[in-house]
Amino acid sequence: MLLKSRKPSENGGIGSRIFDFCNVLFMLCLAFITLYPMYNIFIVSISSAEHIYAGTVNFLPKGINFDAYRMVFKNDSIWRSFGNSILYTTVGTAINVVCSAMCAYPLSRKDFYGRGFFTLFVAVTMFISGGMIPSYLVVNQLRLINTMWAIVLPGAISTYNMIIMRTFFQNLPVSLQESAYLDGANDITILFKVVLPLSMPIIATMTLFYAVGHWNSYFNAMIYLNSKSKFPLQVLLREIVVAGNMADESADLTSNINIIAINFKYAVIVITVVPILIVYPFLQKHFTKGVMIGAIKG
């Protein structure tokens, strides 16, 4: 804060002022480059076909209509995928957070017999892993292919996140745990009744990290799921937007002169991104906090 009040005092130099001007200009360009692609997606999705063809939809939507969204909301497979994504994200995140806490807590305890060995046991997996094919074969042997469990179990613990959590637990005041112990509580009670309630900031951060990860991931779902009714939104999005595979929708598209394939594609993108954009402003503080905790550790 002292620094802030000091800054104006060296305002004098003309070079310094030019620098400030260019810096602000640069930042505005950066903000534009970051936001414009998303904005463009939105305005194109609600513009009419003739204006899109003419290439005049640049900064404002033209010939506004919501036919593409009507089509998206009418589409059963998109609804189903949306539901699947919510299901996988909820179940997956719950498993992630509980398992990570259960792994992090014993490792955070100095008196955990074999702590060194078990820390090594989990840390090794950050540098060595079986890789794509052996992991696939394990999931296959466990008969999890084409079930939700193939999505939520193989990544149940992110070792990196778990270590951030462990660091947080280690820095909690030990006196509360000790007094709970003297009151006859065992370690399980202490974890759930004392440690976790004190760890809400880190739990919130981890929940967000894991949830965004689940919502945005496509690869595991793509390789482990084979029936379309189980696809999460991202896999469906890949088919529609990236691969341009719209056999199911083509009948609707030809019957409506107002919209073309791109309206529909962009509308699907918008409804995928919107859930994140809604929560982002409220939660971004927690996101950055997680990175900070991780950084301090490193």
Added chain:
Amino acid sequence: MPSQRSASPTVQSRQNQPKSLPKPLREIIRCKYLYLIFLIPFIYYIVFQYWPMYGILISFQDYNVVKGISGSPWVGFKHFEKFLFDRYFWTLVRNTLLINVYNLLWGFPAPILLAILLNELRSERFKKVIQNISYLPHFISTVVVCGMLVNFLSSDGMVNQIIKLFGGESIQFLMYPQYFRTIYVASGVWQSVGWNSIIYLAALTGIDAEMFEAALIDGANRWHRIRYITLPSIAPTISIMLILNLGRLMNLGHEKILLLYNGSTYETADVISTYVYRRGLLGNDFSYATAVNLFQAVIGVILVSVSNQISKKVGETSLW
């Protein structure tokens, strides 16, 4: 970081244990609830981390799903030899390295520069707003980013409309191998520059304000301040991040490439991990794909330890 905790919650129970048992057993009984908590994570690591590691053995076999690892015939280094003497080997290694090197060259300095420039902004509010905007792409999924790229770069997409506006010819960028790396790296910087700057901004907030004041009194200008105070104070963070990134030179993610590449761009776009995916999961050539993956992993581990050694020699920072 070791904690400062001295007494443990379990000191109390230690006295209650019978003295006759051997020490390890006594200790395990003392920690029985902790072991109970640790059981599920332990099972997870065994099943989903260590079991696949055991599965790497199939790269030395002609693996057959029905016979399993115990029943499949051993073939030694057959698959490794086949890969190393394949003409495609060099294409894959070159692509993997080049995309990574370009990624490092552009993607590594960009967040450092952004952090320094953000730190120079006078208005705290403006800085906050820009920061929050710059983090946003990190939360957009790979599929959406690639979907935007595919559509913006298509023959009648946004980019080509701009080119046509200036009288140029429309180009189908994703169909030509010479554009692939640029597209991949540029979009990667777009996705990550803001998010990756957080770690440097965190280091910058730790700088003592008195240093700047002293520098001001000594007549240091903007550039001097950046050069002699800001940069040195984030240097340790920079070198740690550099080691981490150098160690990852061979481990290129396949998720984004799988969405962007196609048969006509394999020449520059196909990397080891996408090749593993195609040969292994699409072609069911499990043993060969695992061997290729193992080759990549071994090089990766070597790179991490070498870059760690170098940084130990050069500076005082190291990962372990």
